[in-house]
Amino acid sequence: YVPAFPLLHYLWPIGFILLSFFLDGVTGQIRYSIPEEMKKSSLIGNVAQDLALDLKRLRSGRARIVSGENMHYIDLKTDKGILVVNERIDREELCGDVTPCSLSFEIILENPIELHRVTVEILDINDNAPFFPNKDISFEMSESATVGAKFPVESAVDADVKQNGLQNYILSPNNYFVLKQQANPDGTKYAELVLQKPLDREEHPSLSLTVMALDGGNPQRSGTVNIIVSVLDANDNAPVFNQSVYQAVVVENASKGTYVTTVNATDADSGSNGEIIFSFSKIKGSKVDIFSIDENSGVISVAGLIDYEKEKKYELRLEARDRGGLTGTSKVIIDVSDVNDNVPVINIMSFSNTVSEDAPPGTTIAVINVKDADSEKNGQITCTIDKKLPFKIVSSLTNYYNLIADQPFDRETISEYDIKITATDSGSPPLSSSDTLHLQVSDVNDNGPVFDKNVYSAQITENNSPGQSIITVSAQDSDWNQNARVSYFLEDTHIGGNSVSNYVSINSETGVLHAVRSFDYEQIKEINFNVKAQDGGSPPLSSNVTVKIMIQDQNDNAPQVLYPVQTGGSLVAEMVPRSADVGYLVTKVVAVDVDSGQNAWLSYKLQKATDRALFEVGLQNGEVRTIRQVTDKDAVKQRLTVIVEDNGQPSRSATVIVNVAVADSFPEVLSEFTDFTHDKEYNENLTFYLVLALAVVSFLFITCVVVIISVKIYRWRQSRILYHSNLPVIPYYPPRYSDTLGTGTLPHVYNYEVCRTTDSRKSDCKFGRPMSQSLLSMDGVETGAPQMDRQLSGNCSQMSTLVSHPSLMKLFFPTITASASFGFSNGFYLDNRFQKPMVCTDGYSLSLHGVLSDWTGSVFCTRGADRRVFRWKYC
Template identity: 75%
Template sequence: MGTHRQRCGKWLLFWTFTWQLFIFVIMISTVGGQIRYSIPEEMKRGSLIGNVAQDLGLDLNRLRTGRARIVTGESDQYTELKADKGLLVVNERIDREELCGDVSPCSFSFEIILENPIELHRVNLEILDVNDHSPTFKNHVVRLEISESATIGSHFDLETAYDPDAGVNALQRYVLSPNDNFALKQQSNADGIKFAVMILQKPLDREENPHLSLRLIAVDGGTPQRSGTVNIEINVLDVNDNPPVFSQSLYTATVTENAPVGTYISSVNASDADGGSNGVITYSFSNIKGKSAEKFAIDGSSGKITVADMIDFEKDRKYEIRVIAKDQGGLSDAAKVVIEVADINDNAPVINIMSFTGLISEDVPLGTTIAVFNVKDADHERNGQIACSIDSNPPFKIQSSLTNYYNLLSDLAFDRETTGEYNITITATDSGSPQLSTKQTLHIRISDVNDNAPFFTQPSYSAYVIENNAPRVSIFTVSARDPDWNQNARVSYFLDDAQISGSPISSFVSINSESGVIYAVHSFDYEHIKQLVFSVKAQDGGSPPLSSNVTVKVLIQDQNDNPPQVLYPVQTGGSVVAEMVPPSADVGYLVTKVVAVDVDSGQNAWLSYKLHKATDRALFEVGLQNGEIRTVRQVSDKDAVKQRLTVIVEDNGQPSRSATVVVNVAVADSFPEVLSGLTDFAQDKEYNDNLTFYLVLALAVVSFLFITCLVVIISVKIYRWRQSRVLYHSNLPVIPYYPPRYSDTLGTGTLPHVYNYEVCRTTDSRKSDCKFGRAASQNVLIMDPSSTGTMQRIQSEKSILDEPDSPLEVRLRLYHILNETSMSASLSPYTSLM
C-alpha cells in the first residue's frame, strides 16, 4: 500500500506540473506568414487566443483598410478575428474530443486574408486536452465464472475502460478492490490502450466461497483526477482447467470504404483443450472505443468479422479491435484485430471563393489579382491531388500561392468595346480513378475607360440649302458615335471657331449640341454668299474628354428671287430717249438693242425678250435671245413718225420673273423731226400720269363711302339687338311681327349709293377730263312716294295703341311695329341729283 501511495503522489505531481505549464505557456511561431497558437479546449466564448496583429507584424490600420477576415472551408467557425483590435478570440465552444476524436495532437488551421493588396496568412491552432471526461466501462457489471481448479497465475481479462481525453488526462491505471485471491496486472497495447488482467494468486475454494464481488476502478491522470468503476461478480465453477487459446495474437485485415453492410472482413480462431461444454468457445468484442462498435459485427460462434455500418476513410483510417474467446467454464483468451480502411475516390474537390472582384477596369495592368480561391479534397494521396484549370482561352491565368490556394490573375490587356464581360469557369480535378471534378463559374464585368474618341459616320459632309430659307430651319444632321460606355460615350457637338467673309461662323449656322442638327441662323442670299465651309467637333463626356473634327460644306442654291434689270435703254423720269430710224430703212434694220441682266445664276439668269405692245406690230420685231430690235419690213412714208414699243424681258426661273422697258422710236431723217417726236412722247407721258392720278383718287373715294355704309349698318344692327334684349328681359310675352312692305323698300332691302362720274376724251386732244359727282351731302333728299301708304298705316295703328281698352298683346305688337317702321323710315334710300 505504501508503494501504491508513492506512485499516486508522483503521478499527481507530474500532472499538476504539466497542467500549470499548459495554462501559462502558449507556443507561437510565425514563419513565412504562418503563426501557431495552442489553447485548451472548452474555453469560454470571447476568450483571447492571441494578438494576430502583433504576431504577424501588421499595423491595426492595415487590418481595418484591408478588411481582414477569416476564411476557412469548415462549416463551424470556432474563432473570430477582431480586426479593430487585432485580436483572435474564441467564437464558440471547442470540444477536442468532438473535433479530433483520438487523433493527437489535435489542431486545425485557417487563413486570414487581407485585401488591397491581397495577403494570406495561415494560422494553425492546436487544441490542448482538458480533463473533462471520466473513464467509463461499457457495462456496469462484469460477470465471471471461474473454475475452482484454476491454477495459480491464471489470467482473467477484464473489461477495458474508455476515456476520450488524451495525454495525461486519458486513462492511466486500474485499481482492484482489496481481496485475497486476485491481483491486478495492467498491460498496454501497441497503440497505447491500457487494459487490466486479473491474476489468480490463491486457489479458489467453491465450498468455502462460491461467489466473489470485486470492484475495478479506472483512474485517469488529470487534475483533479477522474475515475470510473465496474463491479466484478465471480461465480466459482468446478473443473475447467484449460482456457481457450487463439491461433495468433494479432490479426490484420483491409476493408474498402463505403463497403456494403455485411461485407466479410476477416475471421479469428481459438481452440480449447477441454471437451464437452467446457470446450465450447464464444467470440465477442472486448471493447470498441467511440463509434467503432457500430461499424463492425462478429459472429459469436464462427468468429467472422463483417461490416455493420458505412465506413468512411475520411473519418477513420484504421480500427483496432480486441476479440475475446471464452469457453463455458469462464476461461478466456484475447487477440487483437487491426482493420485498415482503403481509400476510394468518392469525394469531389470543393472550390471556396475567398475573395472576388466582379468589376474591373479595362486598363488594369497585367497580373492583377481578380480572385483568390481555395480548393480541398477530402480524399487521400493520389485521390486528393488536385489540378486547377480554366476553360477556353480567356485573358486570365491561375497561379498557386499557398498550399491549396490559387490566384486568378489577368493575363492580357482588356478591351471593353470588344468584350464587355467574361464568364470564367474554374475546374478543379483530382487524380483519382475515375477522376472527379468540380466547376465554379465567375462572372466578371469590364468597366469602361475613356480610350476611344468619337468618330463621324462620314469623312466629310455636304448639304444644300435654297436661298431665302426661313431662319432656324434645319439644314441637315451630323452624326458621330463613340464605342465607349455611359458618360464616356455621350457625344456633344460644337462649331469650331472660324470666320467667313469676316464674320464668325456662328452668325451663319448653329448646331444642337445633343442631336447634331445644324440650323441656319438667318436667311441666306445666294448673290452674297454661295457656300459655307466650316468644321464640327464631336466631343465625348469622359475625363479627360476626347474629340474629333469633320469638315462640313453647305452649298447655297440659287432661287429665282431677282427680276431682270434693264441696263439699256435707260428709263428716266424727266427726259425721253428715242431711237431714230430713217424712212428708207431696209428689212432687218437694227434699230437698237435692249440690254438686261439678272443677278441670279443658272437658268434663273437665262433671259428672253418679247415684244409686248407696239404702235405698229408689223414694223418691228425683237430677238428672243439677244434683245435686238429690227425692222420686219421696209419703212414707208405712211408709217407714223413716232413709234412706241413695249418689250418684256423674262428669265427662265420657275416661276419666271420679268421686267418691262419702253422703247421710243422716231421715223425721221433729221434731228428736228426727232425733237418733235420727243415732244409728243413727253405729252403722252404727261397724259398717262394724269390719268393714273384720277383713277387712284376715284378708288379712294369709293372705298371711303363703302366703309361709312358698313359702319352705319353695323350700328343699326346693334341698336335693334339692344331693343329686343330690353323687351326680352321684361315679363311680358313677346310676339314678333314684321311690316309686310319693310323688306321691299326699293325692291332689294339694301341701301344703295349711286356715284356718277363723267370721263370726256376727244380724238384731237392728248388730255382727257374726268368729272366726278358732288358729295352726298350736297345731293337733294327726296322721300320715296311708296312710303306714303306706310306712314298712313302707322298713324292708324298708333291711334289703336293709344286706346286704353286695347288688349295687352295687341298693344305690344303695335309698339314693336312702330319701332321697326321708324327705324326703316330713317334709313330710306336717297336719290342723287346731278
C-alpha cells in the first residue's frame, strides 16, 4: 500500500505507534492458549464475545489484524467474530527452546478507532522424540580399567520443552556397567557409564550396550543409541619416577598458575603403553585442589588459595599412569611461606533438607557456623544469601547464623530451593566462600483436583451394549503423592425418577464413564449429571464437573400406519366414481415413525395393485390418486398394497392394504363388497384351533344323536305301557308326537304343522297376546267332513292342515270361551277353570274339550266316546 502523499507514507508507522501507545491503556487485552499443530481453520477464541463486541461493529469497523511478526499464522473471521488457525503452527520451529512461546498482535477497528491486543500462547505437545546425534558410540577400554571408572555418553536431543523434553536415560541390562544421570550447567542432562566389574578381554573382547533416552510426554517417546565397547589388552611395565621424594616451596599468596616444581617418570613399554600421564592422588593432610599438575609434562603449579594458617606444609602423592592403566607413585612435599590470606570456612551445624509447605514465616531451616583462620579484620565474616529467595539469614551468636523462612511456601509453585550461602571476610581485598543447601518443600493438601474441562460432552448411539465406554473425565491435582491421587465419583442425582447410577458408572481410578444399560432414544435423549473428583489428602478436597451425554437416534422403529386403519374383522373400502378424472384423490395413507431425524423421514410407494396403470402414491405425502381416466372396463374391486419406508440405514418399512371400489353408488358394489378378501395374520396355532373346533362340533353332534335316540326309545316304551293300561280316559302320549290310537269315530291321524314367519319374534309364541280376530275356529254344526278354519295374525303360528268335526265346539286361539282346554308346547294354554293363559314348558300337543291330562306335554280332547288327537309340529 502506497499513499497518495509521500509524506504520509513515512509518517504512517510513527503515527500508528503513537496511536497504539495512546490507546493501550483504554482498550482490551485478551490472551488465548492453543496447542501446536492444530488443523487449519481450528477455533482459537471468540474475540467478539471476549471483547464484548457486536458482530455488526466488527464488520462496520473493518476489524483486522494490523501488527505482529507472524500474522500469517492467525486469521480473523469478522462474520463470526472468531480467531482461527490460518496455517500449521510448529512451536519448535517458531520459538525453539524459548518458553513461553506466544504470538502477539493487535486488532484494530475504525469509526471510532479501537485497538485490542491479543496474545496467543502456543503450548507444546509431545510431537518430537529424543534422539542421539550419532546412531553408534564407540569406546576403547583397557581390561585393567578400575571399577568405578566413568565414561561420559553423548547427550540426546529433544526439541520439545519442559515435561515433554528429555527426562531420563536407561541402560540395557549388562554385567559390567551402570548408568548415572548428570546435569550440565545449562540444565541439559547427560549420562555416564560407570564400570562395576573388571573387564576381561579374553572372555569378552567387545561389549554391545544400548542407551535409551526418554521424555516425559504422554504418550512417552524415546530414542536409542548403540554403544560398542572394545576391550584392549593390558601392558606389562609400570612407569617409574626418577625420585622417590620431591621438595618444593611456595608463598601463601601465590597466584594460580605459579610454578612449584617438575616431576619426571619413565616407562619401559612402547607405544601407547609407554605414554605417561601425571596426576595427584589424595593422601592424609593434603589438599590436591590447591595445586595442579600437567598430565603430560609433570609441571606442578598453584591451582588454589594457599593458607598458611591452615596448612603450613602440603604433602601430595604423585601418580604416573600409562595408557594401559599401570601406575607408578612418588611424593612431593611443598612448604608454604606465611602470608595472611585465608578465606572463611562455612560449617552446617543443623539442617533439615525438607520443610513443610505450611511452615509459617520465622521457621528455622538451618544453623550455620563460619570460621576464618586469619585474625582481626581479616577474620571478621559476613554471611549472605540471594535476596530473591524467601529466606533470610540472621546472626545468633559469634560465628553462628540462622537460616529462617521469610515468606510462606507454595510447593506447587516452587518445590525445591538451592540456597547458596556466601561467607565473606573483611580483608582487603575481601575473601569469601560459599556453600549450597538443597531444600525440598514437603506437600500439604492445599489444592483440590481441577478438571481439564469445564463441561464434558459425549455422544452415544442408542441400543448400545451395557458396559460400553462413553467418555473419560480427567482431573489434575497439583499436590504430590497421596494428596494428588484423584478418585472419581458420580454425584447422586435423579434422571426421570431414576438414580444416575442406573444409567452410567464411572471407574474411580481412570475416570472412564461406562453405560450401565442400553439406552433408548425414544425414552431419554440426554443425560446430565455431575462427576466429583476427590483427592487422597486428609481431609480430602474435591471439585465437580458437569457431564452431558447425548443419546443419538438409531433406526430401530418401523413406521406405523395411522390411516387407513387395518382391522381383522371389518372391511374398509374407498369409493371412486367412474367419472373420476386424472389426479382424483382416492385416499391418503398417513404414517408416523417414532424415530427422529432422517430415520423418521417417510416415503410412500405402491408395492402391488390390481391395476398399476390406474393408481399412483405420492412419494412424500402418501396420497393415492388416479393417473388416468376411470373407465367402465375397470374392475369394481381394486386392491392396493402401499409400502411405507423410512430413511434409516438400514431402512424399515410397513405395508397397508387399501381396498378401492370403482362405482358410482353403494348398491352397485354391494354384491361385490363382501368379496373383498382381507389379509389376516394367521396365528401359528391356527391348526390347533381348527382341530379343537372340529373335535367339539363332532362331540356335540354325537351327543345330540345319542340324546334324540334315547328320548325316542323312552317315549316309545312309555306309549306302549300307557296303551296297555286300564285307564279309560287319559292315555299318555310322548312329547312332540302325540299319537292317535285310531279308536272312536275318527280312525285317522291328523297332523298339523305350525310354522313361524321369518319376521316373528321369540316372544310371540311364548306368551299370549290379545287379538281382535280368532286365529282358529271350530264350528259345532256337523257337515259330514272334518273342517278347520284358520286365520293368521302377523306374528303367530300358522297351521297347514285344517280339520273340523260337528261335535267340536268353537275354539279361539289364543282365547278360549268354551269349556275346553288348549295347550301349546313352549307357548301357553288356557284352562276353562281359570280362563287365563298358562305357560307350558314342554310338549308339543293340543288338547280340546278336556283338561290337560299330565305335564308331559301330551294334549288331547275327548267328548263322550269320541276323541280327537291333533299332532302339532314346529318348523
